[in-house]
């Protein structure tokens with residue numbers, strides 16, 4: 355779909371996030387279709403892009419929500435995700451978060467340690483309410499992605515080993531206050547290879563079979579996590595169909611609902627970050643293009659050396675030469691790209707940063723007292739604001755009242 359980025363920047367100002375809602379919907383539908391003929395739930399990973407209008411669109415399509423804080427659980431339910439499609443994951447849940455999740459009667463809580471199982475059991479007992487649980491297994495598979503986003507190896511903090519998982523299922527099964535309904539794994543993000551997924555799925559499916567054979571536990575949900583990779587540059591990605599087939603091939607003969615928790619896949623390539631050029635400058639041999647968007651708006655390049663395609667919104671004269679595209683934040687690590695080929699740029703020229711719909715706005719901060727950008731949805735050719743640009747007053751309000 356072609357978008358008039360100049361008009362959007364003119365209307366809403368910069369820096370600005372723009373989301374193509376039609377593209378998001380297409381991603382959901384493609385993935386749902388890949389699991390056709392099988393009981394499945396696409397449970398959108400809210401952290402990828404937690405704007406209420408984004409979550410609402412997925413809820414309207416029938417998606418569930420994978421949440422990693424009680425704040426995300428509240429967001430999901432506020433956006434219309436029914437409680438029986440809400441999953442609460444995460445390695446460190448506080449007591450008050452566990453309590454609220456049980457009270458809200460969500461689909462299940464993903465447990466990540468034996469200690470956490472004990473806390474959930476105790477809180478469920480206090481409430482006099484049974485907690486549905488799932489256990490996150492760490493299958494010790496190298497997902498072959500960036501170390502910061504790989505989660506399925508024993509040296510990552512996530513999940514529990516197979517033996518610990520077995521002990522936990524036995525304990526949960528015996529508990530009056532716990533109902534084990536699912537099993538979960540999530541080996542990493544931006545996965546572009548199928549083999550690690552198939553291997554992990556096989557290991558976990560075997561565990562499901564042995565739990566049934568040994569202790570008679572019949573799990574209802576086989577939660578394969580998220581992680582489906584997307585194309586930022588020239589990556590070869592996995593197709594949703596092959597992804598689904600790889601998982602389903604490990605589940606033959608099992609009557610179990612497949613739950614999938616995609617985040618990046620659903621929103622990344624539907625999002626654009628718009629930023630205007632402030633200045634060009636040359637320090638010795640080095641060319642800098644200084645823009646009004648910064649690491650507080652989009653931290654992925656600084657945090658993971660992530661690549662985002664960046665292009666001027668309108669065609670430019672002149673040869674492209676490499677430039678560091680940097681923001682105004684007072685950190686040398688504040689850049690959107692390094693040595694990126696750009697034509698000569700002038701004051702107020704618009705740059706479009708692609709693939710910015712996931713882990714973009716949500717990882718933003720107010721560092722350097724910068725208000726976070728506005729967010730805009732484009733749907734069926736019409737645009738609308740879905741989050742106000744943060745004002746200076748918004749930023750100081752929680753502090754100002756203490757000045758006296």
Ligand SMILES: *Cc1c(COP(=O)(O)O)cnc(C)c1O
Pocket residue numbers: 399401402420422443444540542543544579580581582615616617618619712
């Ligand atoms: C982050 C996360 C996801 C989503 O990951 P993507 O790579 O964005 O698909 C899914 N499940 C869990 C438990 C997560 O922590």
